[in-house]
Amino acid sequence: MNVTVIDPGATLGVLGGGQLGAMFATAARRLGYAVVVWDPDPEAPAHRLADSSLIRPFTDSAACQDFIGRVCAVTYEWENVPADLCEQLERDVPVRPSSRVLRVIQDRIEQKTFLRAHGLPVPAFHAISSPEELCRQRALEYPLVCKTATAGYDGKGQWKIARAEDGAAVQEDLARSLRPGSRWILEAWLPFEREVSILVVRGMDGAVRTYPLVENVHEEGILRQSTVPADVPATVADQAAVMARSAVEALDGVGVFCVELFLMSDGRLLINEVAPRPHNSGHYSLDACTVSQFEQQVRALCGLPLGEVRLLSPTVMLNLIGDEVLLATVSPAAQDLLREPGAVVHLYGKRVVRPKRKMGHISFLAATREAALSKASVFRSRLVPPHS
Template sequence: DSTIGILGGGQLGRMISIAGRNMGYRFITLDPNPDSPCGQAADQQIISSYSDLKAAKELADSSDVITYEFENVDSNVTSLLEKTSFVPQGSELLQITQNRIHEKSTLHSYNVPVAPFLVIESENDIHKAVDCFGFPYIMKTATGGYDGKGQWIISSMDDIPNAIETWKNAGKDMIIEKFIPFSKELSVIVARNLQGQTKTFPIAENIHINNILHQSIVPARITAEQQEKAEKISLKVAESLQVIGLIAIEMFLTNDGEIIVNELAPRPHNSGHYSMDACITSQFEQHIRAICGLPLGETSLLSPIIMVNILGQHLSEVLNKISRLPPTAKLHLYGKKESVENRKMGHINFLGSTIEQVDQQIKELQIWT
């Protein structure tokens, strides 16, 4: 009966714990929120900040394996824990993926295609980007961004004074990226275990609304050739980084059929939640297998599926229409008490015989309109 310690208390940790408890593991979690989604599902919780070294040591003392479910846990704490405890994912992967500059430079050094970018070192670089990339371009904070927070689209000369102000006031490193006109956004989750075995999950086609993931459609509506290219790049990323556990790779499929990597997440990913109901092995089980040295499980797709996120503004409508959900729909809720706009409260996996049929079912519910 091994115990797995989880740094972070969100829904990803919750779903790792639920999968792992079915496999006989015990869980202990560290999060400042006493009512966190993961804390509710774990056997034991430590309530403190991620940078509280004493609390992290307490977690380590009770755990056989330590994992993180969130890339903004304190990488200094993780690197200290790593010296005395078993942290198979390691702190280096965390450091790389916490910072877009580090992440993009590392990918570039492995010859993985990324959007052309420049690091802003002076006001002048914001002007220089016009010559380098043309309009529009995107300015992003190097750290701490999610759901499109900490990014600005610069569309014309008129936006430049504001962009300069924003950069000056941010007090954070920032990068500028060329805007990539894409036909689709895709993601691939790769697992790599302690023995170095790798396995990819089926590619998801992701639809965002206001920069927040709305739907993941699987199988993605792309050609076999595009699929092969995306998988090949993803495996290269996982191998080059010597990942242990999961890595999610967000990509753009450009208008000319090229794959460009947007960003990485060293953990289970929202776009992989479909695997809970459409694969023999879910991403959460696979993560546990990978970090515990078990062989990886089968990941082939059992059924077409669309995962739809339930945000705070959708929850009451979902609950009102709960009796109208098709019998092949699987509802997952994260146990969050406060339903706040744009907060991820849960998701529904809609399974069916074709994507068109599933899409029709979702439209008829009129929840996400």
């Protein structure tokens, strides 16, 4: 297959200027590309790393034409960028992953339906299009989880419903947030054994690279910690890689994808969600792999050969959430952290600290998985105030 390569020296565009956009910009510039960041938020950290920026709404047609005139190819840092904008952009420049892929993934109902239609196992689900349908539904047994079909992240736009009688309160929440065209997906609440995820990179020529399986811990819907390699049998890791690759190939996706899965107690794997971009659980690759997920994003976007996915060291990635970032920036805790062998600090440059906001992360590298977990555990114990 002939692939048009975008050589270093060209200018790449990224929609979204958060930490993922900033990490993409850093990887792109290291490989010799210029970067234009389009994000309506003037405080988005990627603006400070870009060669140039657009700080305009994504609905601004003049900004769209300006962006097209500056870039040779476009990617995005999260799945909630407008698919219509991506479709408009790709009439003139490549957008990877494509707007077609984005439309499937950014709607949870469409995504689950697509995966199931391609023979990939997903949790039992049921779609509703009005709040009143919630309490009338009989398709799923309780407990279940209700999620907005679109948008929502880090636990936002999600409600756990333990019993049928708890549905009334959630129904009121849905009614208060009702918008034209609103839909929700109900999913069986699964007593999973572990949450795992895996990065898949696919090039324009169909070449695929699959990273090691990662074990994740979430708190209040926010990723707290990722450990690689996951402590699972090799057969489970292999099965996860096959499933994740099959999902990306079914989408005919080009770029970096993260496939999140539930590992059940009987060894079954179910796909929870697919993200069409680098992922928080893949940040370990910045320090523990020969080629990071962000460099792979650049390579896939530009038609370059994909890099190897070799894991150099067991690693635990720990997110810094809200004012926990002070432990990495204020002495003496900051100095103690920097003295720790194998600890690598990444701060995102967000100027406003808010509760539940990801402010940075720390990778703890060690010779063994157990040693990396121990380092992370010692640091985590400092995140809990003494009086709590």
